[in-house]
Each structure stands twice: as structure tokens, then as C-alpha cells.
Amino acid sequence: MNVPASLSPVPRAARFFLASGGLLGLLSVAGGALAAHLPDAMFATPSGRMLAREAVEMGMWHAPALLAVGILLCVRGRRVPLLLAGAAFALGVVLFCGAVGWTGVTGQHLGPVAPTGGSLLMLAWLLMAVDGLRR
Template sequence: MLTSLLLPRLWRICGALLAGTGTILGALIAHLPDTRFGEGGRVMAHGAMEMQMWHALALLVLGLTCPQKPGRLMAFGACGLLLGTLLFCGGVYYTAFSGHHAAHIAPTGGSILILSWLCLAIGWMVRA
């Protein structure tokens, strides 16, 4: 019960942290020499940074606008956005900077993101 009351605050905090680290990564991506990236890594890292920033904004909005006690689907969806963003973007950053493929990390994160958005949509339909 107490956990569900703290979730919106957690989403705001994590959204702000994702936006802050996304800003740092954006600067690094723009200014690091090409030798610091794997082949095609700068473009790949830029795409991950954009995805991170969009989901940071989504978490901030969810944290600011959700009901005092979010329903299970909303809680699952928003927490999934956080986990999916970390996995997806982390896997893409790893590949972009190292040149080595991160196995199933990014696709797993992407799948979690898709499921999380579906949970949010269903949660909002049920609550309406």
C-alpha cells in the first residue's frame, strides 16, 4: 500500500535522472571522436539517447499526473517504462560504444517498452 503511494514520486525522480544522464550522453555523442564508437555507433547512440529522453519525459508526466494511488496496470506500465528504457538504451549504448552486440538486452528492453505502453493504454481505458 505504501509502495503504491511512493510510485509517482519514484517515476518523477527516475524521469529526471534519465533526462539528466540523457543530456550528458547527448553531449558525449556530439563531441567524442569517431574512434570512440563502433562502426555506425554515433548514429546508434544518438537514437538511444532520443529514446531515453522521450521515456524520461513520459515518466515525468506520469509521475506528475497520475492519481494519488495508481492502479496496477498503470503502476506496471510506468515501472516497465523505466526497466525497458534502461535495458533497451543500455544495450544500444553498449553496442554503439564497444562495437560488440549486446545479445538480447536491447530487444528485451524494447519488448518491455511495448508491453508497458499497452498496459498504460489499457489502464487508462479501464479507469475512464
């Protein structure tokens, strides 16, 4: 018996990426409010607020990307490039935004954490492109 797509269960990976995208959007809005309203003394350096805003902006740009991965998994089914892209988006945004935000607030650099996260984000976009070119 064929179940209409609208009634079929949402795959677990799709639910994870949809929930992650929603949570990342929430955290980005909250982080943006903090970056805008915290007193200057809460930032370790004069450029700390700018770094915090950069972390928030990158998080907000990648929240819809995670949502897109979840939606595409529902529409196209389980596809390796999509699964890898979602995982790279999720881990990359935590590493990049977390490290940049941490540096903005504390002034402490976390070494290669932010560049590793940024590299994962670029890989995720490449994997989305690869999946888009597949039949």
C-alpha cells in the same frame, strides 16, 4: 478529516517514477552531448555514433513518459496498470538504451537485451493505453 489533494503526501511509487524521469532526462542530455562531441575514435564502428544517438533519443522520449506515470499516480492514485507501466518503462529504457549505447561504443552486441528492453517499452505504452480506457 479530508486533506486537500495539494497537501496530501506524494505516493512513494510516484516519487520513484518522477525522480527516474528527471534522472533519465539528465542522462539523455549528457549522453547527447557525448554522442555529439566525442571523437570518432571513441566509437567502435562508423555507425557507432548513430547508435549512441538512437539510445539517447529513446531515453529522452521515455523520460516524459516516466514523469507522466508519476503525475498520474498522484492524480489517480495507486492503479495496477500505471504501476506496471512505470516499471516496464524504467526497466525497458535501461535495457534498450543501455544495450544500444553499449553496442555503439564497443561494437559488442548484448544478444537479446535490446529487443527485451524494446518489448518492455512497447508493453509499457500498451499498459498506459489500458489505464487510459479504465473509468
